Amino acid sequence: MADEPPLTPSGLTERSYELLVQAVVDYAIYMLDPQGRIMTWNVGAERIKGYTAKEVIGQHLELFFPEEDRRQGKAQRLIATALREGRAQDEGWRVRKDGSRFWALTVLDAIHDEAGCLVGLAKITRDMTERHEAQQHLDEVRAQLFQAQKMEALGQLTGGMAHDFNNLLTVIIGSSDLARRSNNLERIQLLLENIHEAGIRGRELTQNLLTFARRRTPQDWALDLASTLQASSALFAQALPKSISLDLEIPPALHQARVDANQLEMALLNLVFNARDAMEQQGGRILLRAENRHLAGEWEELHGDFVLISVSDDGPGIAPELQTRIFEPFFTTKQFGKGTGLGLSQVYGFARNAGGSIRVESEPGKGTRMTLYLPAAV
Ligand SMILES: Nc1ncnc2c1ncn2[C@@H]1O[C@H](COP(=O)(O)OP(=O)(O)OP(=O)(O)O)[C@@H](O)[C@H]1O
């Protein structure tokens, strides 16, 4: 009896438990001593990292880290966190024996014996390269889709502006014609001024459009909201029918926000076009407003400094029973061919991903206000 191997809590003998860990091929499972030196090695570790047990035992965990991480002491930092907090997790590049890289998901746990003494660290690593690559591919496709949607929006914007351009050209042609036939210097001077002004106005129209169409690298920190709102509202105002006006109200010291400019512009465009569609029949006023707000859980458990950007219209409003449905993908009340029902679901996704939210306030017959809550960069 005395020779019976000890049992683990699950009833497995320690030896069979060890064999189990040894045989796992999809995960690298091994132990480190408290200094980070490798003490055990399993088949999964050999398969993922390419080293045999003989080659790595006694070496420091750092061996698997790329040069740039080594310089920054990443392995040491992970070990320190695991020792301090009991566990450390990480996702990032690691290097195999042959020098190739793989994307690893790792967990490091501090292990104590029954007496509470630290025996070492258990390290579990999974090779996530395929998933990481799939994710990157997905991100690229998303970016392409986004650009395509932007181009489509641009089509809508330019459609509205062709008319304005025509007016400007009429002014230019008419005034130059009159100037050619006049001998009156003062009158010629006046006509030239008209032409100049029309030219400047035309330049503004195209500049706003070009800014909108530009492909920018995504960024999600400290966006200068005031200037983005100014440029966008100037552009949208040009694209609205004459019966609809657009006003912008921003306070002098508006916070910056942690959002991507491209995505914010598209979200605003969706909201403004919804307001336009709502007032198609009777016309009206759209108000684009921004303000700083400190939140302590008043709305959807959001805490901290936020910027609220609202788009209000005085259209027919949204029935209460529809207010929760409008954010669903493909929900639309518009005629076939007029709306896809994707606008608000994208705005919702944008606000959520940014760490904020969107709120709808609407009273049938009175109008609608859509408010974006975006985390401020203060
Ligand atoms: N400002 C608003 N006033 C009244 N109804 C609105 C307003 N904004 C959205 N809605 C309602 O919400 C629905 C969904 O809006 P959403 O922007 O997601 O899709 P859509 O405008 O119908 O189509 P898309 O934006 O894809 O062209 C609209 O069809 C409309 O019924």
Ligand SMILES: [Mg+2]
């Ligand atoms: Mg829409």
